[in-house]
Amino acid sequence: MDRAQKQEMVTTLNKVFNQAEVVVVTQNAGLTVAQVTELRRQMKAAGASFKVAKNRLVCLALEGTPYASLKSLFKGPTGIAYANDPVAAAKVAVEFAKKNEKFLVVGGAMGETVLNAEGVKALATLPSLDELRGKIIGLLNAPATKVAGVVQAPAGQLARLLNAYATKG
Known part of the structure; x- marks a missing residue:
């Protein structure tokens, strides 16, 4: 050189x-x-x-x-x-x-x-930065998924109840 x-x-x-x-x-x-x-x-x-x-x-x-x-x-x-x-x-x-x-x-x-x-x-x-970002996004998405599941649960229970009455009678 x-x-x-x-x-x-x-x-x-x-x-x-x-x-x-x-x-x-x-x-x-x-x-x-x-x-x-x-x-x-x-x-x-x-x-x-x-x-x-x-x-x-x-x-x-x-x-x-x-x-x-x-x-x-x-x-x-x-x-x-x-x-x-x-x-x-x-x-x-x-x-x-x-x-x-x-x-x-x-x-x-x-x-x-x-x-x-x-x-x-x-x-x-x-973990690398990309792995940490993925974990953070997963943590942020988890509450939204849980809320959607809780909101849908009563409607699903009502539908099962109506189905049970329909098949019974």
């Missing part, structure tokens, strides 16, 4: 760190190109991204962002997973780490809150 490409990479990463809701730092020593491609595909499907960059450039890009405290995690062959959904990147990274022993989750952060590897794993167990 020449100087201009490095500067462009630092600028791009700085934008990523300023916009992302969560950043997960991983170590990926020994992963094949096919495995990294599969990881990127899974990340994209979940609404997240995965990037491998030089540690020195990442540390420069971290300056002035909420994730500046992550600098100490960038040692050795590292990668970053990031997303606007606070759970997506962590979920995919943890699942991928379970299947590949060469891929380790080192830590991460949500804004200025630094997470160790266990914190990222705990974050991965939470």
Whole structure:
């Protein structure tokens, strides 16, 4: 990389760190190109991204962002997973780490809150934003469904009563 490409990479990463809701730092020593491609595909499907960059450039890009405290995690062959959904990147990274022993989750952060590897794993167990939205809609719809059932119940009972008298007589 020449100087201009490095500067462009630092600028791009700085934008990523300023916009992302969560950043997960991983170590990926020994992963094949096919495995990294599969990881990127899974990340994209979940609404997240995965990037491998030089540690020195990442540390420069971290300056002035909420994730500046992550600098100490960038040692050795590292990668970053990031997303606007606070759970997506962590979920995919943890699942991928379970299947590949060469891929380790080192830590991460949500804004200025630094997470160790266990914190990222705990974050991965939470439901995603889409799942939470579905649950909220279900909770909002449930009372309306119950009200409709209660309103229909007396009419149904009256209809059964009239039917019973009609078949009896």
